[in-house]
Amino acid sequence: MSQHLEPITIILVEPQFPGNIGMVCRAMKNMGLSRLRLVAGCNHRDSEAVKFAVAAVDLLEQAVCFNTLAEALADVTTSIATTRRSGKYRQELLTPPQAAQALLRQSGTTALVFGREDHGLSTADLSLCTLQATIPSSGELGSLNLAQAVLIFCYELFNAAALAPDIPQRTPVPSGDLEPLFEQMSATLQKIGYLNPQNPDHIMRAVRRILFRAELDRRDLAIMRGMFSQIDWAAANFSERKGQP
Amino acid sequence: MSQHLEPITIILVEPQFPGNIGMVCRAMKNMGLSRLRLVAGCNHRDSEAVKFAVAAVDLLEQAVCFNTLAEALADVTTSIATTRRSGKYRQELLTPPQAAQALLRQSGTTALVFGREDHGLSTADLSLCTLQATIPSSGELGSLNLAQAVLIFCYELFNAAALAPDIPQRTPVPSGDLEPLFEQMSATLQKIGYLNPQNPDHIMRAVRRILFRAELDRRDLAIMRGMFSQIDWAAANFSERKGQP
Structure with missing residues (x-):
């Protein structure tokens, strides 16, 4: 079971209270997870965290x-x-069991990303992640403590990993390798007048969603990059031949 | 959904840290529960709890x-x-989803009982409760924080209540009405030499389990009490006739 959980990473974005980071560690270990990443957080070596x-x-x-x-x-x-x-740029929200399944059927490093205690994740943060999930909760008090939210997802991962079959998993490329594709697409799509140069990100967010859902592997990525290189070339050469600016 | 959750009570036995009681309240409200009972606990009006x-x-x-x-x-x-x-007097342990189903198919006040942060519930505490449940967790660090444990059960209750059909529920008698039956049975079973008077509770724990699982309603209880009154009478009268002490 642990080999399924081993590559799953918890990422906390700007956690504010050291005590919460400590409680997150305990919840993770309770459920067999071990990898924690912190983004611009408070001091996690603080005595409260320990x-x-x-x-x-x-x-x-x-x-x-x-x-x-x-x-x-x-x-x-x-x-x-x-x-x-759920807002303008928000997409389908997975339940915790669905999120667990989505992580367990991938190989490579996967991650669950949690936002600040007070404001959660920003729209910019969300657009960097490939999927989104939420915990169903009462309308009366919907906001869970950070460590409580982490626990729910880890608990569902632990349950799902206990039942996970040893089937071959797909290997999508990591996010760091997708960003150059998005930059290339954005540049090309602005050049050909598809994106509004004043606000290219508006449509690009939807494009990112589409390609995130597609879970591109190495070959898919090469195909997309080649396609947009060709679009770029064609746009430049065809417009020149037609004498367009 | 809330009418299913409304009668479900969280009972904390001797909680030691006010902060944990506060976190339990938040977790309960997150998941639509509202009734909290405290047994011989620390000061829940403490500023940490608030x-x-x-x-x-x-x-x-x-x-x-x-x-x-x-x-x-x-x-x-x-x-x-x-x-x-799980030990000598421990019985079958339900998973959190099974516990949620067991509570939702009953009417009347039902409860989830949580023990002290350091020692959990004693054998005496366990023998007062009709069922037992545990949270599956990693062998490396099995002990969850109190509020985290409460959250897991409340989360499963919230999920199950969302799907609970409005079917007629059974109405078992409350625990307070069963204790006189157990006392009656213990006295009678000692009198007829079935229970060891030095340690009547050893077998009585198993008897309690059997009748807890049977979920006696009002009529079942009357039948059992009548049966043991008759056993008591018969034992007294038959032994007298036979000249036994």
Whole structure:
């Protein structure tokens, strides 16, 4: 069972209270997870963090810190952003059991991403993650404590891993390898007048969603990059021949 | 959905840290539960409790205190003890989803019972509850924080209540009404030499389990009491006739 859970990483974006980081470590270890990444967080070596980690202080010590979420996701294949909100740029929200299945059927490093205690994840954070999930909760008080939210997902992962068959898994490329494709697409699509140069991200967010859902592997990525190189070339050469600017 | 969750009570036995009580309130409210009972606990009006309850401070204020678990269970029908251990007197352990189903198919006040942060529930506590449940967790670190354990069960209740059909529910008698039957049975079974008077509880624990699983309703209880009154009478009269002591 543990080999299924081993590559799954918990990422906390700007956690504010050391005690919460400690409690997250304990919840992770309770459910057999061990990899923690912190993005621009508070001091996780604080005595409060150690106190709440109890016997999971080893996870705290092994936590890896990053300056940005993009850096923390660079080697991650499937990343699931957890959110309470559904808005303009929000997409389908998975339930915790669905999120567990989505992570367990991938190989490579996968991640669950949790936002700040007060504001959660920003729209920019969400657009970096390949999927989104939420915990069903009462309308009266919907906001869970950070460590409680982490526990629910880890509990569902633990349950699902116990039943996970040893089937071959797909290997999507990590997020860090997709960003150059998105940049290339954005540049080309602006050049050919498809994207509004004043606000190219509006449509690009939808394009990102489409390609995230497609879970591109190495070959898929090469095909997409080749396709947009060709579009770029064709646009330049065809417009020149027609004498367009 | 809320009418299914409304009668479900969380009982904390001797909680030691006010902060945990506060976090329990928040977790309960997150998942639509509202009834909290405390048995011989620490001061739940402490500022730490209020701080961690956040927007669920109303549950904290409405918490009802009892001196003993037996008193807290007196009007409860199905009560599920949560435990990490399985030992001599331990019985089948339900998973959290199974526990949720067991509570939702009953009417009347039902309860989930959680023990002390350090030692959990005692054997005496367990023998007062009608069923037992445990949270599957990693062998490396099996012990969950109290509020985390409460959250898992409340989360499963919330999920199950969302799908619960409006079918007629059975109405078992509350635990407080079963205790006189157990006392009657114990006395009679000692009198007829079935129970060892040095340790009548050893077999009585198994008898309690049997009748708890049977979920006696009002008529079942009358039948059992009548049966043991008759056994008592017959034992007295038959032994007298035979000249036995």
